[in-house]
Amino acid sequence: MNSRRTFLAASAGAIAGVALAPGVRLIELASGRSPEAAASAKNRWGMLVDTTRCMDGCTACVSACATENHLISHGRPRTDAQWIRKVELRDKRSGHAFAAPVMCQHCAEPPCVDVCPTGASFKRADGVVLVDRHICIGCRYCMMACPYKARSFVHEETHDQNPDVPRGKGTVESCTFCVHRIDRGGVPACVEACAKDGGGALVFGDLNDPASEIAKRVAVEPTSAIRADLKLGTAVRYRGI
Amino acid sequence: MTRGRALRAVFVATAAVLACAGASAEGGRTPKPAVTVEKKGACIAPVEEMRRNHMLMLKHDRDRTLRQGIRKVPASLQGCIGCHASNRTGSVVAAKDDFCASCHAYAGVTLDCFECHSGKPKAAPAVQGRDDASNADLLASMLRGRGGAGEGAVKP
Numbered sequence: 300m301n302s303r304r305t306f307l308a309a310s311a312g313a314i315a316g317v318a319l320a321p322g323v324r325l326i327e328l329a330s331g332r333s334p335e336a337a338a339s340a341k342n343r344w345g346m347l348v349d350t351t352r353c354m355d356g357c358t359a360c361v362s363a364c365a366t367e368n369h370l371i372s373h374g375r376p377r378t379d380a381q382w383i384r385k386v387e388l389r390d391k392r393s394g395h396a397f398a399a400p401v402m403c404q405h406c407a408e409p410p411c412v413d414v415c416p417t418g419a420s421f422k423r424a425d426g427v428v429l430v431d432r433h434i435c436i437g438c439r440y441c442m443m444a445c446p447y448k449a450r451s452f453v454h455e456e457t458h459d460q461n462p463d464v465p466r467g468k469g470t471v472e473s474c475t476f477c478v479h480r481i482d483r484g485g486v487p488a489c490v491e492a493c494a495k496d497g498g499g500a501l502v503f504g505d506l507n508d509p510a511s512e513i514a515k516r517v518a519v520e521p522t523s524a525i526r527a528d529l530k531l532g533t534a535v536r537y538r539g540i
Numbered sequence: 541m542t543r544g545r546a547l548r549a550v551f552v553a554t555a556a557v558l559a560c561a562g563a564s565a566e567g568g569r570t571p572k573p574a575v576t577v578e579k580k581g582a583c584i585a586p587v588e589e590m591r592r593n594h595m596l597m598l599k600h601d602r603d604r605t606l607r608q609g610i611r612k613v614p615a616s617l618q619g620c621i622g623c624h625a626s627n628r629t630g631s632v633v634a635a636k637d638d639f640c641a642s643c644h645a646y647a648g649v650t651l652d653c654f655e656c657h658s659g660k661p662k663a664a665p666a667v668q669g670r671d672d673a674s675n676a677d678l679l680a681s682m683l684r685g686r687g688g689a690g691e692g693a694v695k696p
Contacts, residue, residue: 333612334610334612335612337604337608337609337610338608338609421607424608424609425609429606431603431606431607433602433606457656459658460658462618462658462660462661465656465657465658467656468655470656478609482611483611
């Protein structure tokens with residue numbers, strides 16, 4: 300009886316917290332984040348992939364990612380690092396074909412973080428899933444745990460990295476949502492490239508901000524997650540799959 | 541007896557010469573790293589402190605940047621590179637006499653940062669409008685907060 304009462308009290312508190320949150324959030328988001336401020340759980344960065352606008356044969360997002368993060372191909376596709384890839388699917392029966400970029404889905408409950416033996420794989424307060432390569436030992440458990448095949452192991456020595464994107468041999472890496480850009484108020488390189496050279500299929504923004512384009516669109520458009528059955532709470536939503 | 545005294549005199553003289561050589565090591569036989577600082581101006585902390593503690597400062601702030609997303613930290617690697625990259629190679633490690641490389645070679649300490657990090661500054665100035673006073677305060681508080689630092693402890 301007593302424990303039940305405690306539980307009820309706790310739930311009431313949680314509900315009150317939810318109810319209170321939107322107002323607080325709106326005020327704080329309006330001011331933006333300064334470089335001295337830490338990433339906050341008030342934000343939840345997410346991406347919407349509108350497969351109906353993703354053009355056939357276009358790889359603007361993939362090449363923009365490679366340029367931004369200096370992912371240099373060694374001509375060995377099996378071991379080259381790949382943070383975003385274009386997946387083309389066709390329904391054999393109907394012949395309906397579509398393509399969509401797949402990258403780290405920045406799960407709310409990331410399996411890669413669960414399995415990491417050193418704590419290198421982690422989720423930032425704003426939901427961005429990253430690898431702390433200072434302590435990554437390159438065991439690749441996270442690569443096995445990821446249902447999206449989003450992570451790559453760096454097999455080759457790296458040179459001429461982007462000063463904002465350190466990466467090195469012997470560690471695992473994946474899409475960072477271009478965290479160095481979003482921390483400065485920008486959008487990921489793939490989103491920028493898709494708007495410029497592609498079909499404008501990618502929308503990036505704060506899912507927690509009801510005023511953002513992404514939040515408005517996911518509220519009215521039918522979107523889903525890949526492998527939604529796993530209930531990982533992905534930050535990347537797809538339309539038309 | 542005189543022979544013993546003479547030997548002792550020689551020994552004392554040798555010791556004195558050696559001591560002098562030790563004292564004047566600045567321009568003497570001991571090799572020194574070729575540290576060239578391209579950009580004159582104040583570092584984020586005094587030289588003695590930087591020599592002893594730069595690795596701890598970097599380690600502290602790298603975690604704040606990576607894990608918490610705080611982009612403006614007093615001791616960022618980009619901050620170091622922004623000031624210390626050589627004019628010739630544009631890097632802190634590309635040549636033997638570049639800032640980081642020369643001292644680490646001298647001290648015989650492996651330098652792992654640049655296995656992953658770029659040794660070159662960003663195209664735009666790495667740190668703009670660096671506020672030295674507030675950074676000094678931040679650093680001081682940060683270093684004071686580091687309990688049980690042992691040998692590397694900073695004098696208050």
